[in-house]
Amino acid sequence: MKVVIRDVRISDAEIIARINVDTWRSAYAGLIDEKTLQNLSYSDKVNGWKNRIESLDDRTQIFVAELNNELVGFALAGQEQQDPSIKSKQYKGELMAIYVSEKFQRKGIGTQLVLKVADYFISNNINSTCVWTLKENPYSDFYDKLGAELIDSKPHLIDQKEYTLISYGWKDNKSIMNSNQSKIANNKK
Numbered sequence: 001m002k003v004v005i006r007d008v009r010i011s012d013a014e015i016i017a018r019i020n021v022d023t024w025r026s027a028y029a030g031l032i033d034e035k036t037l038q039n040l041s042y043s044d045k046v047n048g049w050k051n052r053i054e055s056l057d058d059r060t061q062i063f064v065a066e067l068n069n070e071l072v073g074f075a076l077a078g079q080e081q082q083d084p085s086i087k088s089k090q091y092k093g094e095l096m097a098i099y100v101s102e103k104f105q106r107k108g109i110g111t112q113l114v115l116k117v118a119d120y121f122i123s124n125n126i127n128s129t130c131v132w133t134l135k136e137n138p139y140s141d142f143y144d145k146l147g148a149e150l151i152d153s154k155p156h157l158i159d160q161k162e163y164t165l166i167s168y169g170w171k172d173n174k175s176i177m178n179s180n181q182s183k184i185a186n187n188k189k
Ligand SMILES: CC(C)(COP(=O)(O)OP(=O)(O)OC[C@H]1O[C@@H](n2cnc3c(N)ncnc32)[C@H](O)[C@@H]1OP(=O)(O)O)[C@@H](O)C(=O)NCCC(=O)NCCS
Pocket: 023, 024, 027, 097, 098, 099, 100, 101, 104, 105, 106, 107, 108, 109, 110, 111, 112, 131, 132, 133, 134, 137, 138, 139, 141, 142, 143, 145, 146
C-alpha cells in the first residue's frame, strides 16, 4: 500500500472539508450532541479550510495523505499552541487536527501523518508535541500506541454544550520517529 504524504494545496479544501465532517459524524456519534453533528455544513467547512490553507504561514502546515491519488486523510500542525494550560505549554508544537476517512482507517495512514508532523517540527527546531482530543474519544488509543502520555484536561464548549478535552504529549519528537518508523517500513495492510 503506497501512501503519499504531501503539503496541502488550495484545491484540497473541498475534500478536506468532506473528510472533516464525515469523520466527525462517524467517530463522534453518541459523544457529541446529535444536533451539532447534523448541523455540520460542508460549505461552511470548505470556506473554513480554504481560509486556513490560504493563511498558512511559517508556523503552521497542513499535510495530506493520498492513496492511489485519492486524498484520504490530513493533519494540521501548529508550532505555537495558544492553550492557557501550563502543563500543555511545555509542549511547543501542537497536532491541531488529524482525520483519516473511515474507510481507510487502521491502515497506518494516521501514523504516517503523525510521523510527517514530527519530522516537520524537528526541522523547525520544535522538539515536543501535544494534541487535544475529546475525553471519551474511542480513538484516543491511537496516541497511546504512538507513545504519547496523558498530560492534561480542560472543559470545552461546542454549541454551548460543555465537553471535556484531554491532552496527550510527546516530550521528544525524535522518539516519535524512532519508535514508529519501523511500523511504516513493515507496512502491514
Ligand atoms: C485517529 C485516526 C487519525 C487514526 O488514523 P488511522 O490511520 O486509523 O491510524 P493507524 O492505522 O495509523 O493506527 C495506528 C494504531 O493506533 C491504534 N488505533 C487506531 N485507531 C484505533 C481505534 N479506533 N481504537 C483503538 N486503537 C486504535 C491501533 O493500535 C493502531 O494500530 P493497529 O491497527 O495495528 O492495531 C483516525 O482513526 C481518525 O481519523 N479517527 C476519527 C477522528 C479522530 O478521532 N481524530 C483525532 C481527533 S483529535
